[in-house]
Amino acid sequence: MALIKCNNLNMNLSRIILKSSSFKFRNTFLIRFYSTDTSLNELIKERNSRFGVKPSQMLSKPPFAKNLFLGVFDKDVLTYPELLSADQLKLLLDKLEPIEQYFTNEVKSYDIEHKRKISNEIINTLKNFKFFGLKIPKKYDGQGLNATEYARYCEVIGVDSSISLLLLAHQVLGVQSLLRYGSEEQKIKFLPKLASGDWYAAFCFSEEISGSDLAAIQTTAKESEKDGLRTWILNGSKLWVTNASSANIFIVLALTYSKNQFGDQKHVSAFIVERHYPGIIVGKPIDMIGVKGIEMNEVSFKNVQLTESNLLGDEKGGFKMAIDVLNSNRFAFGAVSLGFMKKLYKLVINHVINRKQYVIDLKDCKQIQKHCSEIALRIYALESMIYMTTGLHDCYENYDGSMENAIVKAFSMEEGQKCVDTCLDLLGARGVVEDESYEKFYRDFKCLSIFDGALDFTKLYIAATGLHHATSEYEDIKKYRDPFNNPTFILKRLFSHRRQANDDPSLNLELFLQLHPSLVQS
Structure with missing residues (x-):
């Protein structure tokens, strides 16, 4: 340095x-x-x-x-990525200022929950702010934001869980499927309408039996032929479909079959299904404990006819597409959680400042200060992780940040729940009174945290992906497990790793050269 x-x-x-x-x-x-x-x-x-x-x-x-x-x-990560110049950052903050003021002054989360609906006024305002096309390129009438800018917008909408889930389901799942795997004709047809907010997208993958296991889905798309053209007949049901009641297109994962020398081979394919197709039935909304401003429904498909123009991506690539789409923007959930946690923390701090306990100001109690500092630390850590991850995405071409995205989501789920629990403890009885609306934070975060997969599933993905990436070292692992047949290898490793074995590493990486001089001694 x-x-x-x-x-x-x-x-x-x-x-x-x-x-x-x-x-x-x-x-x-x-x-x-x-x-x-x-x-x-x-x-x-x-x-x-x-x-x-x-x-x-x-x-x-x-x-x-x-x-x-x-x-x-990689030592490069020790230099925190700052992709926005001072002018670009000012421009972004200027754009966000009226949006933040609107969410602070006009969006009443309690009213949204009570009415179980996001009002048309709020939807129209979101359209005017172009929230439905944040990551859609400008050539398709979107804003074309990079990952860092998109995360900052997600942080703003995090103050209301229903609006957050509405936009996450629309953009992170539905729109990203089209952006990454759609043909140019499909993009031209759908993306401008989705960017304007006139159309909504819904992603259909969970089922009654399979849950998050995409390989176990039972919805089928059986191939047939009509007028000399390839067609598919779609049958099955999907659960937990966000935006189902208002969606204009559904991205549906279904089983397809192809013949080879061993008989029928099963694949997962993705299809774009428009709402007006005959045979689509949207069930009653599923009643949840939180995020009551949006609807999740069961969607059934009965003999829905599809053509090749409905096929999204490669016919055999639906599973890969779904995993890629689910993992590509998980940092957005972390950014939403960050906005959520900051809002709750601000309310709790105001409570602590204005409350007395046994003639002592609550803010002067050491234990209260400890709890508040721990919450602030978690918020700071999450914020740093999010913008570190988005910086890597923006810095490098086609950066594979799927694991970083999953780590951000897992951290935000786990630490976010701890923050919510601690905040409600600091509020005392007010934290569990329904009229105070603080308990709404607990219910909403529970629902948000299982969006696109539970915490254990996310952790399992991180571990499995890391082990799969480490298969290049598989030969060394085989030798470790069979030391008697590989004595030379074992002796070399024992000698080269002797200091690590004694917990006395050589510390010759000189990482301090990558840090600020004030951190050399640390």
Whole structure:
């Protein structure tokens, strides 16, 4: 790490430049200007343009989290990714300011729950703010946000769980399926309508028996032929379909069959099913303990006829598509949880400041301070994880951040629940009184946390993905498990790892060179 500090007293300007010696971007500097002289704005802009943090072209990078299973630590992650320049950040914050004010002053979560519906006024406002097309490219009338910008928007909508779930189901599952696997004709046909909010998308994958196990689904799409064209007849039922009552298109996973020398072979295929097709039946809303402003329904398909234009992606690639879509934007759930936790924390802090207990201000109690600091720590950690992950997605071309996304989701689910529990404890009796609406946070977070999969399922995915990535070391593992037939290998490893075995590592990685000088001793 090179540290340069330049002072120019005549211009009243102090500039600090930090450059990581291991960073792969050419001319990449983290620059901060400090000055009270407004006449220096043009100079600062000019220097920012010369030392911008964005490279001229995107570079590729191996996955950080997956490589930890191979014992590989990428030092580049020690330089926190800051993709937005000062002007870009200001522009983003200026865009978000009226949105945050609207959610703070106009969106009443208690009214949404009481009426069990998000009002048309709120929906129209979301359309005006272009919330339905945040990640849809501008060529399809969307906003075309990158991952960092999208996460910041998700943080804003996190203050209301029903609105969050409505938009997550629409964009993270439905829209992303089309963006990643749809043909150009399908994108042109559907994405502009989905970006405007005139159409909603719903993702149908859970079933009564299979749950999160996509390989065990029983909905079928049997191939037939009509007028010389390939067609499929779709039959089956899907549960827990978010936005089902208002969706215009359904992304449906179904079993298809192909013949080979061993007989019929089973595949999972994905289809785009439009609502007006005959044979689609949307059942009654499922009554849940939280997020009552949106509806989840059972959707049945009875002899629904589909053509090749309805096939999404490769006929045999539905399983891979579903896993990819489910994992690609899990950081969005973390960002929503972050907004949720910040709102609750703010309410609890106001309660603590204004409450007395036995003539002592609650805020002066050491135990209360400890609880509040732990909540703040969890919020800070989650926020850092989210924007670290989105920075990696934005920094590198086609970055494989599926494991980072899953880790963010798992951390937000686990630590978020702890935050909610602690906050309700700090509120005392008010935390369980229905009229106070604090208990709504507990119910809503329970429902949010199982969106697109339970915590244990997410943890299992992280472990299985890491082990699968580590298969390149499989030969070494075989030798470890058979030491008597591999004595030379074992002796070499015992010698090379002797310091680690004695808990006395050599500490020769010099990680302090990647950090701020004040952290050298730590």
